Amino acid sequence: MKAPPIGTLAFGAVGVTAIALIIIGPPGARPTKLREPTSETVPQASSVSVAGFTLTSESIDLPFDEQQYPEGANADVINANCTSCHSASMALTQPPLSKDKWREIVIKMRDVYKAPVGEQSIPAIVDYLSTMPGQANSAEPGIERSAQDKS
Amino acid sequence: MKSLDGELATETSRRRFLAQAVLGTAGFAAAPALAQQLVDLHLPGGNSDRPVTDAFPGKGRMILQRIHPPLLETPMEVFDKSVFTPNDQFYVRWHWADIPTSINVDSFRLEVSGHVDKPISISLDRLLSLPRIEYAAVNQCSGNSRGLFVPRVPGAQWGNGAMGNAKWLGVSLRSVLDLAGVRPGAAQVRFGGLDQPVVPDGPDYFKSLAIDHARDGEVMIAFGMNGEQLPLLNGFPCRLIVPGWYSTYWVKMLSSIEVLPGPDDKYWMAKAYKIPDTPRADVKPGATGYKTVPINKMVPRSWVTSLGDGQAIAYEPTIPLGGIAMGGDCGVARVAVSADGGRSWYQTQLGPDEGKYSFRRWDARVPLPGPGSVKLMSRCWNTDGVSQPMQPIWNSGGYMRGNIEITTIVAS
Numbered sequence: 001m002k003a004p005p006i007g008t009l010a011f012g013a014v015g016v017t018a019i020a021l022i023i024i025g026p027p028g029a030r031p032t033k034l035r036e037p038t039s040e041t042v043p044q045a046s047s048v049s050v051a052g053f054t055l056t057s058e059s060i061d062l063p064f065d066e067q068q069y070p071e072g073a074n075a076d077v078i079n080a081n082c083t084s085c086h087s088a089s090m091a092l093t094q095p096p097l098s099k100d101k102w103r104e105i106v107i108k109m110r111d112v113y114k115a116p117v118g119e120q121s122i123p124a125i126v127d128y129l130s131t132m133p134g135q136a137n138s139a140e141p142g143i144e145r146s147a148q149d150k151s
Numbered sequence: 152m153k154s155l156d157g158e159l160a161t162e163t164s165r166r167r168f169l170a171q172a173v174l175g176t177a178g179f180a181a182a183p184a185l186a187q188q189l190v191d192l193h194l195p196g197g198n199s200d201r202p203v204t205d206a207f208p209g210k211g212r213m214i215l216q217r218i219h220p221p222l223l224e225t226p227m228e229v230f231d232k233s234v235f236t237p238n239d240q241f242y243v244r245w246h247w248a249d250i251p252t253s254i255n256v257d258s259f260r261l262e263v264s265g266h267v268d269k270p271i272s273i274s275l276d277r278l279l280s281l282p283r284i285e286y287a288a289v290n291q292c293s294g295n296s297r298g299l300f301v302p303r304v305p306g307a308q309w310g311n312g313a314m315g316n317a318k319w320l321g322v323s324l325r326s327v328l329d330l331a332g333v334r335p336g337a338a339q340v341r342f343g344g345l346d347q348p349v350v351p352d353g354p355d356y357f358k359s360l361a362i363d364h365a366r367d368g369e370v371m372i373a374f375g376m377n378g379e380q381l382p383l384l385n386g387f388p389c390r391l392i393v394p395g396w397y398s399t400y401w402v403k404m405l406s407s408i409e410v411l412p413g414p415d416d417k418y419w420m421a422k423a424y425k426i427p428d429t430p431r432a433d434v435k436p437g438a439t440g441y442k443t444v445p446i447n448k449m450v451p452r453s454w455v456t457s458l459g460d461g462q463a464i465a466y467e468p469t470i471p472l473g474g475i476a477m478g479g480d481c482g483v484a485r486v487a488v489s490a491d492g493g494r495s496w497y498q499t500q501l502g503p504d505e506g507k508y509s510f511r512r513w514d515a516r517v518p519l520p521g522p523g524s525v526k527l528m529s530r531c532w533n534t535d536g537v538s539q540p541m542q543p544i545w546n547s548g549g550y551m552r553g554n555i556e557i558t559t560i561v562a563s
Contacts, residue, residue, distance in 0.1 A: 048256045050279035053320070055380050055388050059253040060208035065218035085248060085349055087219040095196055095303030105305060112418070114353040134198045 065089075070133060074124040081117050081125060085109075091129060096136040102129040190214055190226065192310035193460050194298040199308070209382035211239040216307055220245035221384060225312035230475050231456035234502065234510040235287070236315035238376055243384045244292055244313065244398070246356050249347040251404065252383070259388055261327075261372070265341075265409035268332030275374070275388055281322040284371055287509035288394040289316045289477045290401055293424055293446050297549030302436050304549040311454060311556070316477075316510040319392045320375025325366045327408065333362065339411045340365040341420075342391055345404040358400045359415035360393065369394055372405060394508040395480030397446050397550075399424045420445055425548070432551045433544035448480040450553035451539055453513070453531035455488070458560050466522040466562040472499075473514040478533035479553075482507035485532050490517040492526040493541060493555070499529075507534065519562055527558040 047056040065087045069078045082091065097105075103126045109115040110122070117125070131137045192199040192214070204215045207223060216222035223243040229236060256275050264270040292313035297306050307313075328340070341359040348355055364370065371392040374380065381387040386403025393400040399419075415421070425443035426432040431450070434441055453476035458464065472490070476483045482504070487496040502512030519525055532538040543554040 046255060046257050048275045048279060050276060051283075053279060053375060055256045055275055055279070055374060057253075057255045057257070058380075058383050058387055060383050062208070062221070062250070062252060063206045063218055067218075087217045089215075089217050090222075090307075093198060093201070093216065093308045094305055095194075095198060095298075095308065097305055101305065112354070112422075114348070114350045116350065 069128065072128060072132065074128040077121050077124040078128045081115070081121055082109075085113065085115060092132070092134065094134075096134065097130070099126060099130040099137070102126050105129075191461075192224075192298060192308075194303075194308060194310065195301050196303055199298065199310075207243070207384060209239060209384060210243065211237070213240060213243070214310070214312060216309065220248040220250060222307050222309075223384075224309055225315055227310070227312055227454070227456060227459060229312075230454065230510070231473065234316055234475060234505055234512050235377055236317060238317070238379060238382050238385065241290075241315040241317065241376075241382070241385055242292070242313050244307070245346060245384075245403075247346050247353065248349045250384075251345045254345075254383065254388055254404070256388060259406075261389065261406055261408065263327060263331040263408045263410075266334045266337045266412045267328075267410050268334060271331045273327065273330070278322060278327075278372065278374065278389065281326050283320060284323050284369075285318060285320045285375070286369075286371075286394065287316060287318045287506045288392055289314060289449070289508060289510055290392075290398045291449055291477075293397040293399045293550045294548065296552040299543075299552060300545060300549045301543065302545070304547055306549050317376045318378070318505075319371055319373040320378075321371045321373035321389065321392065323368050324370040324372055324391070324408075325368050327372060328366060328410070331410070333366070333410055336412050337362045337410045338413050339415050341407075341409045341411055341415050341417075342400075342402040342405060343407040343409075344386070344390075344402045345406045354418035356402070357415070357417050357419055358402055359411065359420050360400060362410070364393075395448055397424075397449055399446060424550070426550050427546050431540070431544050431553070432546050434546055436545050446550055449477070450479040450551060451483070451531040451533040451537055452477050452479070452553050452556075453486055453529040453539065454556055455527050455529055455558040458527065458558060460558050461560070463561045463563065466519065469516050469518045470562075471514065472517050472527065473512065474529050475510045476513055476529070476531040477510055478507060478531070478535075479537070480533075480535075482534040483511040483531055484534045484536070486511075486513040487530050487532075488513075488515050488517055489528045489530075490525055491520045493528055496530070522562050525560050525562055527560060528555050530555050 045057040047054050067088050069075050069088045106122055106125050110117045188203045189200045190203055192201060202215045203212055205212050214224035214226055216224055221243045225240050225242045229240045259275055261273040294306055295309055295313035296311050298308035298310055339359040339361055341357050343357045372389050373392045374389045389405050391402045391405050424446045426446045427434045428442040428444045453474060455472060455474040457473035472488055476486045486499045488499055489496045497515055497517050499513040499515035530539050539553055539555045541555050
């Protein structure tokens with residue numbers, strides 16, 4: 001994975017664009033799909049190269065999570081308070097936990113990780129978490145109550 | 152709250168197209184039908200289906216534990232193909248969601264400060280010019296396999312795939328510390344990355360090593376991973392490599408190194424990632440009052456990878472079996488396998504030795520007791536004579552699982 005210095009890259013990009021324009025020719029003389037590989041999709045990433053190893057600048061877009069907590073009592077409260085720092089899946093994939101454990105977790109999120117959760121929202125969030133699908137006290141049928149979580 | 156929501160809204164519009172294109176508008180727990188495919192991690196007690204996704208930049212097919220911030224698990228079958236985990240299927244784990252999505256190699260600087268003669272700011276050009284070291288090492292999350300704990304514990308509900316093995320290329324941390332000149336009386340070295348808390352006053356992620364450990368010549372600042380630059384989600388442009396130790400210390404997007412004259416009393420060392428100071432970090436569920444210490448060295452582990460849990464095969468009197476093993480903080484000495492629930496054990500043949508911190512391939516032929524359900528097990532002994540126990544440990548953090556794992560297949 002050797003990459004040439006920036007100067008060479010820049011010169012190369014100009015050259016490639018020029019060649020591409022020559023090949024593409026004037027408007028109307030070409031099928032439209034040939035227009036795709038132009039320089040706008042290939043930003044010139046800077047790179048550092050020393051002794052056979054190259055690091056090239058990188059930009060990515062991370063997927064955005066649009067999942068909300070499933071509907072239920074207090075879903076609006078948990079959606080308003082608990083989706084900025086982490087996906088809903090973080091809570092939804094937890095094993096069945098006791099209501100006390102959920103309360104301990106919510107308070108830790110506020111006190112340790114500084115989640116801006118108002119005092120009056122805490123009981124609603126704890127109620128939601130301890131009765132959401134998959135939890136021991138869930139209204140949803142078919143989920144086994146596991147004899148655990150005494151910590 | 153307001154400013155957070157404002158930021159989030161901007162992010163939403165910027166990323167909306169991608170999200171809708173690849174992940175759908177609802178998540179897996181609520182609406183699994185929208186997931187590309189589900190994989191069952193076989194966690195005790197259920198709730199163990201996870202979607203598989205290839206929606207993350209620089210990443211191929213990964214098990215999706217969490218989108219924001221990303222928790223991506225490596226599917227077990229990846230470990231059967233090679234002892235080296237491909238960069239695009241190497242697991243991903245971030246604590247805080249403010250992850251830089253753009254890194255410029257010209258302007259990036261690694262700062263070395265604190266209890267040193269001369270604070271320095273190192274460009275990547277200079278980092279790449281220092282003497283290089285290279286070795287293979289397993290990177291394993293402290294909570295790998297947490298989802299298999301019984302009783303279950305809260306936290307990221309990983310199966311066994313929060314781990315990977317790569318050939319790391321970089322410079323020794325010692326040579327970088329020497330550039331700044333460590334002053335007498337240094338006690339620890341604290342490492343920070345470019346990721347930031349998303350809330351004001353949230354504890355920024357820092358981890359520390361004792362000064363002698365930091366200067367052992369092995370701890371590495373890596374810029375190469377399996378011959379390429381690191382994927383951004385694995386810590387580009389450089390990350391700390393602490394071979395034999397859990398990944399909590401392998402700080403990604405490493406940007407600050409601070410030499411401390413005393414112990415690190417910040418949250419991530421003083422309060423988080425603590426294990427019971429008991430043999431194997433094992434306590435009785437619900438126990439309290441025990442002393443805790445920061446998690447540290449890894450323990451030996453091994454897995455059957457040639458067959459998956461729940462897989463059906465045609466019955467044969469003997470079958471080939473293969474997998475991987477790791478010694479923890481030293482090499483793999485031997486691996487034995489059983490196909491009858493642990494009553495009889497057979498030695499395996501070890502694959503090439505890629506270094507003491509690497510995964511090691513093992514292969515064997517084992518007799519099956521008969522058709523039906525078969526419990527396959529593998530057991531690793533490391534070069535210090537430590538072996539995997541049959542009995543799982545328990546601690547409230549879900550750390551350091553290392554017992555013999557069971558892969559159940561059906562032969563008919």
